[in-house]
Amino acid sequence: MNPSAQALQATFGNAIGRVVDARGETIVYVTAARVRDVLAWLKQTPGQDYDYLVDVTAVEYRDRERALEVVWNLRSLASRRDLRIKVELDPRGTLAVPSVVDLWAGANWLEREVFDMFGVTFTGHPDLRRILMWETYAEGHPLRKDFPLRGRFSRSEQVRQALNVNPEGHYSLEELAIAESFDELPAEMRDRLARGQRDQIANSE
């Protein structure tokens, strides 16, 4: 059992739920309201030093009664310890947890992926856009259990929407290397880049 689990229970009291030891890996359940404090404490407290955010992900179970879990995998490089923090959310309610991008910059894309695939909102995220599916993707969040395997639209509608996407719009202006020379670009290209692809596709027929 990871000693950080006891330290968390001592510090945060009833904000900490179950502590599970699964085959030598420690899982700590935390309430959604305090998870940011817990993660910040784990990163910044001397002796804890969880400086590496391995992954942020989410799990939805086939059992509809079970909660949707958002998972943070932490590692302390100095003390070589792993810790898994989980928050349970009601899959039928609002899915929102605080963002930790200001603690670990690497959380940026990980949180975007969880948002894209599960529809979990990370409050305070600087740029919460879809990352795997394109921005105008309108069928929902593919890894949710109520999402049909083949998507919600007919194949022809999916092809139509896909072909109408502007491939250059996959990137925000900051992600493009030409961002600094924006003012020197032709007016038409400036306009296209500034709009992204947000106004490209009309809604489905």
Add this chain to the structure above:
Amino acid sequence: MKHLETVKGSDNWLTTKFTALVNWAVNQSRANSLWPMPFGTACCAIEFMATAASRFDLARFGMERQAFSPRQSDVLICAGRLPFKLAPVIRRIYDQMPQPKWVISMGACASTGGIFDNYAMVQGIDTVVPVDVYVPGCPPRPEGLLYGILMLHKKIKGEDLFDPSLRTEHLLNDKGLRLPPEQIDEISEPFGNSVHQFRSA
């Protein structure tokens, strides 16, 4: 050479139709110096690289020059699965290629969607661009791709330069599709074990 006949009694004379001679000469040179535009997205691209490398040696068929630029290529080889996010990309590459142009769909995923009958994958690139040769396999061995390329050679050699329909640009229609929607839905229908899954949850 079926259009050429030697005049009896002389080895130095040939008679043929002018159009047949032009067809023969141009198609022969086109077929034997195809410049491929490789569009490799998955494991089929590994087999494509093996085909281009020394053991199977694509250069034997005049294809040693990989274009990597649609403007200087004749044949688009889609090697691997095509997700919906890449559909506008391959469409733009196809539109940028100059006529005459051909497309080889390499492997099960490019041809039909393969095992990926899901929300993210195009169910056959023929719903996006016209395809000339489908190479089956998962992935096809280099021999399979070479066989497909030789079939494309045959097709090119049978083309008639004076047929204007060969040079028609196949653009997307006003609905933003290449085919009627019903046809795309039909092409994308599941088959085999996956028919037991349903569209709605």
